Amino acid sequence: MAFIIEMLNIVKDFPGIRANDDVTLQVEKGSIHALLGENGAGKSTLMSILFGLYSPDGGSIRIRGESVRITDPNVANELGIGMVHQHFKLVHNFTVTENIILGLEPKKGPVLDIKSAAVKVAELSKLYGLDVDPFAKIEDISVSMQQRVEILKMLYRDAEILIFDEPTAVLTPQEIHELMGIMRRLVEEGKTILLITHKLKEIKAVADTCTVLRRGKLIGTVPVAETSEASMAEMMVGREVSFSVDKGPAHPGEVVLEVKDLCVKNAKGLLGVKNLSLSVREGEILGLCGIDGNGQTELIQALTGLAPIESGSVTIQGVDITDLPVKQRLDSGLGHIPEDRHRHGLVLDFRLDENMVIHSYGSEPFSKHGILDYGAIRKNAERLIDEFDVRSGRGPDTKARSMSGGNQQKAILAREIDRSPIAFVIAQPTRGLDVGAIEYIHKRIVAERDKGKAILLASLELDEILDVSDRIAVIYGGEIVGVVDADKTDENELGLMMSGSVRKAG
Amino acid sequence: MANKKLGDTRKGDALLVPVVAVLLGFAVGSVVVMITGKSPLVMFNAMLQGLTGLNVARGSFNPRYIGELVIQALPIILTALCFGFAARTGLFNIGAEGQLMVGSLAATTVALLVRAPAFIHIPLVLGAGMVAGALWGAIPGYLKARFNVHEVVVTIMLNYVALHMNNLMILNVFGSVDRVKTAQFPQSALLKDPWLESITNGSRLNWGFVPVLIAIVVYWFVIEKTTFGYGLRAVGYNKDAAKYAGMKVNRNIVLSMMIAGAFAGLAGAVITTGTFSFGRALSAAEGYGFDGMAVALVGSNQAVGILLAGLLFGMLKAAGPLMQSNGIPKEIGGIIQASIVLFVAMKYGLERLISVLRLRRDKASALPVTGEEAGV
Numbered sequence: 094m095a096f097i098i099e100m101l102n103i104v105k106d107f108p109g110i111r112a113n114d115d116v117t118l119q120v121e122k123g124s125i126h127a128l129l130g131e132n133g134a135g136k137s138t139l140m141s142i143l144f145g146l147y148s149p150d151g152g153s154i155r156i157r158g159e160s161v162r163i164t165d166p167n168v169a170n171e172l173g174i175g176m177v178h179q180h181f182k183l184v185h186n187f188t189v190t191e192n193i194i195l196g197l198e199p200k201k202g203p204v205l206d207i208k209s210a211a212v213k214v215a216e217l218s219k220l221y222g223l224d225v226d227p228f229a230k231i232e233d234i235s236v237s238m239q240q241r242v243e244i245l246k247m248l249y250r251d252a253e254i255l256i257f258d259e260p261t262a263v264l265t266p267q268e269i270h271e272l273m274g275i276m277r278r279l280v281e282e283g284k285t286i287l288l289i290t291h292k293l294k295e296i297k298a299v300a301d302t303c304t305v306l307r308r309g310k311l312i313g314t315v316p317v318a319e320t321s322e323a324s325m326a327e328m329m330v331g332r333e334v335s336f337s338v339d340k341g342p343a344h345p346g347e348v349v350l351e352v353k354d355l356c357v358k359n360a361k362g363l364l365g366v367k368n369l370s371l372s373v374r375e376g377e378i379l380g381l382c383g384i385d386g387n388g389q390t391e392l393i394q395a396l397t398g399l400a401p402i403e404s405g406s407v408t409i410q411g412v413d414i415t416d417l418p419v420k421q422r423l424d425s426g427l428g429h430i431p432e433d434r435h436r437h438g439l440v441l442d443f444r445l446d447e448n449m450v451i452h453s454y455g456s457e458p459f460s461k462h463g464i465l466d467y468g469a470i471r472k473n474a475e476r477l478i479d480e481f482d483v484r485s486g487r488g489p490d491t492k493a494r495s496m497s498g499g500n501q502q503k504a505i506l507a508r509e510i511d512r513s514p515i516a517f518v519i520a521q522p523t524r525g526l527d528v529g530a531i532e533y534i535h536k537r538i539v540a541e542r543d544k545g546k547a548i549l550l551a552s553l554e555l556d557e558i559l560d561v562s563d564r565i566a567v568i569y570g571g572e573i574v575g576v577v578d579a580d581k582t583d584e585n586e587l588g589l590m591m592s593g594s595v596r597k598a599g
Numbered sequence: 600m601a602n603k604k605l606g607d608t609r610k611g612d613a614l615l616v617p618v619v620a621v622l623l624g625f626a627v628g629s630v631v632v633m634i635t636g637k638s639p640l641v642m643f644n645a646m647l648q649g650l651t652g653l654n655v656a657r658g659s660f661n662p663r664y665i666g667e668l669v670i671q672a673l674p675i676i677l678t679a680l681c682f683g684f685a686a687r688t689g690l691f692n693i694g695a696e697g698q699l700m701v702g703s704l705a706a707t708t709v710a711l712l713v714r715a716p717a718f719i720h721i722p723l724v725l726g727a728g729m730v731a732g733a734l735w736g737a738i739p740g741y742l743k744a745r746f747n748v749h750e751v752v753v754t755i756m757l758n759y760v761a762l763h764m765n766n767l768m769i770l771n772v773f774g775s776v777d778r779v780k781t782a783q784f785p786q787s788a789l790l791k792d793p794w795l796e797s798i799t800n801g802s803r804l805n806w807g808f809v810p811v812l813i814a815i816v817v818y819w820f821v822i823e824k825t826t827f828g829y830g831l832r833a834v835g836y837n838k839d840a841a842k843y844a845g846m847k848v849n850r851n852i853v854l855s856m857m858i859a860g861a862f863a864g865l866a867g868a869v870i871t872t873g874t875f876s877f878g879r880a881l882s883a884a885e886g887y888g889f890d891g892m893a894v895a896l897v898g899s900n901q902a903v904g905i906l907l908a909g910l911l912f913g914m915l916k917a918a919g920p921l922m923q924s925n926g927i928p929k930e931i932g933g934i935i936q937a938s939i940v941l942f943v944a945m946k947y948g949l950e951r952l953i954s955v956l957r958l959r960r961d962k963a964s965a966l967p968v969t970g971e972e973a974g975v
Contacts, residue, residue: 417845420846440833441836443832443836463825464825501693
């Protein structure tokens with residue numbers, strides 16, 4: 094069969110690093126081709142070259158057999174290449190049709206002809222089973238609908254090659270299932286799909302062929318049907334990976350963290366958390382799962398003192414911390430791994446050793462009479478770096494900014510675990526991390542549980558929730574809609590609860 | 600390998616950008632001098648003379664120039680410490696000028712109204728300047744912490760308030776002999792010293808350099824060595840992380856503005872009782888605040904950097920009259936200053952340039968190896 098895209102021996106250098114090293118990608122027309130690799134493996138660089146955002150330093154590109162030079166995204170568009178970005182680029186108070194025609198508005202004389210555009214949008218939507226209302230406003234439709242609008246945008250522009258950049262990150266399991274259906278439908282109609290992802294399950298479910306990159310190099314291209322998830326993972330990471338989290342049964346004890354009738358306002362001034370109650374016992378991990386934006390962030394910020402509590406109470410081992418400032422909450426035994434490690438977790442321009450004492454710099458041995466003891470601060474960092482295998486260019490002297498995401502997260506984990514809190518609020522601990530780091534962090538979280546800590550684990554990754562938690566609380570619209578045992582539930586049940594269609598008392 | 604990225608810095612890079620910027624600034628100055636038809640060598644000779652007192656062309660030495668350089672550098676070093684201190688806490692303090700003026704007014708008040716021996720009077724005068732500057736700085740700090748009013752707006756406005764309050768007080772409360780200045784301060788309040796003037800051949804050099812040096816050391820110590828400074832830097836780099844770690848962000852903002860204001864207030868006291876010996880009514884701001892911002896920028900808000908950049912800018916100011924007397928417009932000094940600031944502001948571009956040049960060099964040295972491999 095003919096290749097529609099051929100990227101041959103692509104080389105791309107950035108100062109100090111070769112992001113793509115002799116990478117060859119050949120995609121058959123009418124197939125779903127997955128591009129698999131860890132963060133920093135060079136997937137995005139390769140796709141940016143195909144989309145005209147970077148020019149390659151070596152190699153050639155052929156589209157439909159013809160040699161091309163893609164100098165900017167307009168050239169890519171003309172060649173029929175379209176991209177569904179991870180973060181949608183939509184105007185929220187415009188309708189679906191208005192968003193789709195943005196940039197090539199159809200005109201009748203000098204007047205915008207929105208009707209004929211809407212008709213075309215409706216036709217496309219029907220043809221590919223997208224089920225999108227051309228006149229709905231973006232702000233009124235769900236995230237998965239918004240993603241379909243992005244797809245429609247490309248179809249409207251007659252794109253034949255569709256690049257999907259991590260498309261499932263924002264979707265519920267049911268929505269992911271629907272998206273896969275849409276992708277298959279697109280291929281049936283003759284489109285070609287390039288799927289960028291690090292989720293093996295999805296590749297297995299939908300892709301025909303998979304190209305694996307590691308550290309900028311091409312590791313191989315394999316037919317998905319004949320390759321196991323484990324061997325693809327091995328290609329991606331370079332060693333064997335264990336998927337299941339190794340953990341014994343939990344031995345929960347007394348309730349440590351108790352939340353009662355909590356109400357918290359969100360950024361819009363509305364109640365983001367409504368009368369929410371939950372409790373976490375010592376020696377157990379309570380997973381908090383839900384679709385992004387259903388009150389998880391507000392709940393966590395309220396627990397940790399970053400957002401004010403409207404009403405209700407939070408206690409740790411019976412001590413009321415509802416109105417305490419952050420510092421005193423931490424002193425009461427609260428630990429917090431924040432959801433946004435760059436915004437809250439680290440001072441990126443501080444050195445690693447300075448970051449390691451961000452809570453404790455004011456007390457001995459790190460300072461005496463208000464004077465910092467850099468010797469002790471350094472020793473502390475060296476100990477934690479060693480114990481938690483935090484890798485960085487210059488050890489304790491490394492600026493946090495120049496570390497990889499996985500090592501930044503390990504540094505935060507090291508700092509927080511070392512404080513030895515009794516109630517541990519952990520949010521999105523593995524977001525954007527590669528398989529190796531995820532494995533390590535899960536192991537550490539389970540180890541903390543086994544030490545008798547009460548852990549609240551909030552995550553958008555359903556697999557993570559199912560693998561790591563002992564019990565699972567599902568949050569929807571700022572309320573807990575169900576609490577279930579992790580080993581007695583599955584993705585389907587959770588998915589239904591996450592979308593608010595099923596409630597279940599636990 | 601994964602740690603090597605574009606924009607990765609090496610040790611010593613922090614110094615590299617300002618040095619390259621200064622060299623480029625002088626290059627621009629030289630070009631402008633050439634356009635006016637003069638030799639840049641004359642300009643450099645004047646600057647060397649301003650810096651060392653040596654006139655290479657004539658083989659003479661005059662220490663007065665060194666004294667004048669220091670006099671020019673002192674206030675802008677202090678206003679740079681003022682700007683830099685707030686900047687390390689993430690605040691953009693444009694109010695150094697106003698904080699300096701209230702410091703100067705407070706110093707004038709204590710100098711004129713208090714009678715005491717010099718070893719008490721001088722510390723009182725300097726202390727009064729610092730307290731006044733600190734209180735003036737507390738206003739924008741409090742408004743920022745309490746009501747989230749942007750400090751840039753408040754400090755700009757307070758500069759005008761300070762200017763007119765100063766003039767009002769000097770002219771109407773203390774009384775002025777000539778609608779410009781107050782009566783002479785008593786000798787006990789002055790930093791002036793005939794001995795310092797005599798060893799520098801009649802320059803205006805005075806003991807003001809002592810509190811300035813102490814201020815630089817205090818700045819360095821507080822920011823780099825204390826828990827308080829750690830908290831300030833954390834707030835400056837990342838307010839959210841500081842809050843997450845349980846720091847008192849708002850309190851730090853107010854304190855930082857107060858300490859910054861104290862540096863500028865000290866500058867006011869040093870000028871009033873060192874360079875001058877009377878309180879002055881001003882027709883407009885004298886630009887110490889903006890010079891201080893430039894110095895802090897070039898010195899990357901580091902204590903030593905501010906000292907060096909302050910001396911550099913002091914030299915450019917002091918060399919002005921010298922260049923003038925050699926037929927080179929003294930505005931060249933201003934052009935060089937402005938170019939240096941512009942080049943420092945293009946920090947990212949310079950870093951990228953340096954990084955690309957390095958990569959080329961690394962590639963060039965790596966090429967023969969790959970060539971051999973290809974041959975095999």
